Amino acid sequence: MDDIGALLKEALGLHQNGQLPDAAARYEHVLAQAPRQFDALHLLGVVRRQQGDAEDAVRLISEALTINPSQSTAHCNLGAALQDLGRSSEALSSYDTAVQLNPAYALAWSNRGNALRALGRLPEAVESYDQALRLRPSYPEAWCNRAIALLDLGQPEAALDSAERALHQKRPYAEAACVRANALFGLRAFEAALRAYDEAIAWDARAPEAHAGRGLALMKLERPGEALSSVETALALRPRHPQAERQRGDALLALGRREEAIDAYRRARTLALDAGLDTGELDFVLAARGAGATPGQAPQAYVxxxxxxxxxxxxxxxxxxxxxxxxxxxxxxxxxxxxxxxxxxxxxxxxxxxxxxxxxxxxxxxxxxxxxxxxxxxxxxxxxxxxxxxxxxxxxxxxxxxxxxxxxxxxxxxxxxxxxxxxxxxxxxxxxxxxxxxxxxxxxxxxxxxxxxxxxxxxxxxxxxxxxxxxxxxxxxxxxxxxxxxxxxxxxxxxxxxxxx
The missing domain is CATH 3.40.50.150 (Vaccinia Virus protein VP39)
Structure with missing residues (x-):
């Protein structure tokens, strides 16, 4: 029988160097000899998540936790895999267990904030990010996610401060730059928002959110031609996105290209239906353009x-x-x-x-x-x-x-x-x-x-x-x-x- 300790050490080295297939093979070799080896199950689950297989990650890490349920890191990693699958309530439970086992676990507190944000529990999400930041003040990802939650709460000024703290700690950081731009947009500082979106794009030209946000800022600045170009770039990076397609319709309408705008709104509606989203607002927009039945009132979500x-x-x-x-x-x-x-x-x-x-x-x-x-x-x-x-x-x-x-x-x-x-x-x-x-x-x-x-x-x-x-x-x-x-x-x-x- 091979030395399990040596195999684990070798697997961990490969894992840390980003050699995921080789690391997975070593973890599997360990499990062939010791099927209930906690570290091999747990870390193979982490590899599977990194490889995009969150379902298998949940299976493996859950099995590991039946062997040793006292490991806060494993509960945190299980939460991350559950979050990848959109199972936010279960993810929150995993993060709660992680911070109960280790109250000083900043990553778990930050990830807990992400789960709460996904569940729409925004004030609690901010509190969780704040706890992570009390434990680790230099934590740019937590500052960035906190800014997103504050924006969702309608607090763009506080969000701007949080995003700027993230950028002070980490540059380049394209996501935080985009969030900072969103905050400036929320403050109606549209020229400054445009510059911030440009900074985000300079750091990551393949971020569709930054191009879409840039389009919104340009629309507010009454530059619909440039806005159309930005939103079309966003759609090229992330095709079949209903909101971006709707933005495209808005830009076309502002350019006086009514029929093309209606076509864009109709495509946005089809994409929303395919994604299982409500189409009430798009139906309303189309009706206002004479391209659909007039509803009895505006959709409540729109208002x-x-x-x-x-x-x-x-x-x-x-x-x-x-x-x-x-x-x-x-x-x-x-x-x-x-x-x-x-x-x-x-x-x-x-x-x-x-x-x-x-x-x-x-x-x-x-x-x-x-x-x-x-x-x-x-x-x-x-x-x-x-x-x-x-x-x-x-x-x-x-x-x-x-x-x-x-x-x-x-x-x-x-x-x-x-x-x-x-x-x-x-x-x-x-x-x-x-x-x-x-x-x-x-x-x-x-x-x-x-x-x-x-x-x-x-x-x-x-x-x-x-x-x-x-x-x-x-x-x-x-x-x-x-x-x-x-x-x-x-x-x-x-x-x-x-x-x-």
Whole structure:
């Protein structure tokens, strides 16, 4: 029988030198003689993962752990293989065991953060990265992954600091450079983001994420021709990627190449279907271009993502870019119909709380409801709401019958086409003589239409029919400019309704 210790030593040397097939052969030789040799099973599993066979890695490392379950390194390596297979909950359990066995194991804490991030448990992921960094402050990979989690939490400034710490410790580091660029993009520093994407590409020209991000920055800088080139490079590096194909459609549309854009959106939809992804947003985009059936409302995922993205600069964008006038119009309309003091008010689609300053004096209790948690975080800072609820407004209203005396929906119904259901939900949530004040964008003919802006417009006659059907009296119906788009006023309807007593 060969000396197992010598064989293991030889295998480990080959393994450390990157000679994976030869190392695997030596580990297998050991196992032929000693099938339950822990190190050979464990390290052969590590080799298999490095060779891309995560399934066999899980099998081998799991078998090793039946022999010696007290080895934290093996639990960590098992977690990594499970993570490769997308089995994040099981990976997290392995990492938890690893850090219980060895609380000073920085790699396991960092990998645990990756599993938590994959599970959407972002604050816990950041805490796990922080623990790894307390144990090993010079740990660029942990700083980089922490930055990704912070970006997902909508904290681009903190993410930028974390990515820069990673780059201070390790250069070149293309992934961290790309994450830094993403953070700058989140801070709307688009020129700086473009330079950062260029740095990432200089370090790794075959990173599709950097090329795709560069395309997004160029779109924000109104350079769609260059954006198209960047996203096509991303697609060449990573074909059949739905999001990149959608980006390609956006760039083509900005270049006025409508039919090609529609073809790109359709291809993105097909790719999303093939990947088992939801196609609601792409269906919505196609419908807004007249290339699909008009849905009854915008997809909730689209609305949530849109406003999560806008949260940090929403008020400035509305007032300085879109010339947003709806809150002022709503305030003036309510002042024209004071009636009795409202006891309880709900601000539907409250966003960052632009309506709260004039609703607060009217309400003994003021509730804000919005799909975007990040918008609600901004609204919470003002301290004007008694309660803020992250929910679909229809679902919330259905759960709160006869709870309110005033319901306001400022620039919210533009994300709904068919309004019959929502009118019924509002009416059911109002007490006798309750008031419903809302705005829409104006449509001259027809009930409603999905516009290329991906917002709905509504006809006044349709709104009047719905008011009558659901037992409302129209106190006021006015037409006025509600916002601007590329310097042109967008007309809207402002209605104040009273529920029957």
């Amino acid at each position: 949530k993502a849109l406003f999560d993205q806008y949260a940090g600069h929403f008020d400035r964008h509305l007032t300085q870019v879109l010339g947003y006038r709806t809150p002022a119009l709503v305030e003036a309309a309510l002042a024209r119909h004071p009636g009795a003091a409202e006891l309880a008010a709900v601000d539907l689609g409250c966003g960052t709380g632009l309506c709260a300053p004039f609703l607060r004096p009217r309400a003994q209790r003021l509730v804000g409801v919005d799909l975007s948690g990040r918008m609600l975080d901004q609204a919470r800072e003002a301290g004007l709401y008694d309660e803020l609820v992250c929910a679909d407004i229809g679902t919330y209203l259905a759960q709160n019958p006869q709870a309110f005396d005033l319901a306001v929906a400022a620039d919210v119904l533009v994300y709904f086409g068919e309004l019959d259901t929502l009118f019924g939900q509002v009416r059911a949530s109002l007490r006798a003589n309750g008031v419903f004040c809302f705005s829409t964008e104006a449509l001259d003919e027809g009930d409603f239409m999905l516009l290329p802006s991906q917002r709905y417009a509504h006809g006044l006659a349709y709104l009047e029919q719905l008011a009558a059907r659901h037992g409302f009296t129209i106190l006021e119906a006015r037409r006025a400019p509600v916002r601007s788009d590329h310097g042109a006023d967008i007309e809207g309807h402002l209605l104040v309704l009273r529920a029957a007593s």
